Amino acid sequence: MRCLFISDLHLEKERPDITRAFLHCLQTRAQGADALYILGDFFEVWLGDDNPDPLADQVSDALRQLSQTGVAIYLMHGNRDFLIGRDFCRRSGCTLLKDPTLLELNGERVLLMHGDSLCTDDTDYMRMRRWLRNPLSLFILRNLPLKTRHRIGRKLRNESQQRTRYKALDITDVNHGEVLRVMREHRVTTLIHGHTHRPAVHPLEIDGRPVQRIVLGDWDRDGWVLEVDEDGYRLESFGLG
Ligand SMILES: [Mn+2]
Numbered sequence: 001m002r003c004l005f006i007s008d009l010h011l012e013k014e015r016p017d018i019t020r021a022f023l024h025c026l027q028t029r030a031q032g033a034d035a036l037y038i039l040g041d042f043f044e045v046w047l048g049d050d051n052p053d054p055l056a057d058q059v060s061d062a063l064r065q066l067s068q069t070g071v072a073i074y075l076m077h078g079n080r081d082f083l084i085g086r087d088f089c090r091r092s093g094c095t096l097l098k099d100p101t102l103l104e105l106n107g108e109r110v111l112l113m114h115g116d117s118l119c120t121d122d123t124d125y126m127r128m129r130r131w132l133r134n135p136l137s138l139f140i141l142r143n144l145p146l147k148t149r150h151r152i153g154r155k156l157r158n159e160s161q162q163r164t165r166y167k168a169l170d171i172t173d174v175n176h177g178e179v180l181r182v183m184r185e186h187r188v189t190t191l192i193h194g195h196t197h198r199p200a201v202h203p204l205e206i207d208g209r210p211v212q213r214i215v216l217g218d219w220d221r222d223g224w225v226l227e228v229d230e231d232g233y234r235l236e237s238f239g240l241g
Helices: 016-027 054-068 086-092 123-132 135-143 146-162 176-185
Strands: 002-006 035-039 072-076 094-097 101-105 108-112 190-193 200-206 209-215 222-229 232-239
Touching: 016 054, 016 222, 054 072, 054 086, 072 086, 086 094, 123 135, 176 190, 176 200, 176 209, 200 232, 209 232
Parallel strands: 002 035, 035 072, 072 094, 108 190, 190 209
Antiparallel strands: 002 222, 101 108, 200 209, 222 232
16 A cells, blocks of 8 residues: 655646646656545646646646556645636546545544644634635636636735745644644544645644644645555655756
8 A cells, every 4th residue: 555645736837847846746656656645735726627727737637647547546625726626627537535534544544634724723714714615605606707717816826926935934823722623523543634834743642542643745845745655654855956
């Protein structure tokens, strides 16, 4: 068994180096794996599956090629690309995962999340998230004219460019109590998430039992992959250059 976990690539045409590194990763590391899990913010912005986008086509072609070799590919929404829909998944041969998703790895219960829902200290964001993810808002957003969605996308882009790339300091970290609550609720020994751009392995304890929270890294100066096999968990980074 060998599974790979990645998140927060924030793919965009302004960063061809990240796309290149990701495609390289599909042709090397991901070959022969049982599964590849992409835990959100795969794309910097997603205006809808109906938006013609050469980058999306390039990426979905590469994913489909990998899936045809027998690697199962799973995709979870992030806060930047939650409009990814069935069409993109069909095109790229991947399965959309709910947030959270429970998994069994090496006989242990593992929870997968994007991670934004753990940042409960950012109350403004949590309110906006509840609004954006409600089925009615999603329906409205998906059915806005493409031109309107482009205008919203440009606005988001302008805001994010003022901050250059999203640094960990711009993102509220997870709330520790919420982490423990979620891990207890799902009775897991490992929680894997991204979003905060603070890659690390945190050993924790719940009711006297050792558990761990693994935070995936964002792809910016380096790329990050979590590899899991019979020997355990390895969070690795590599230069994009
Ligand atoms: Mn995120």
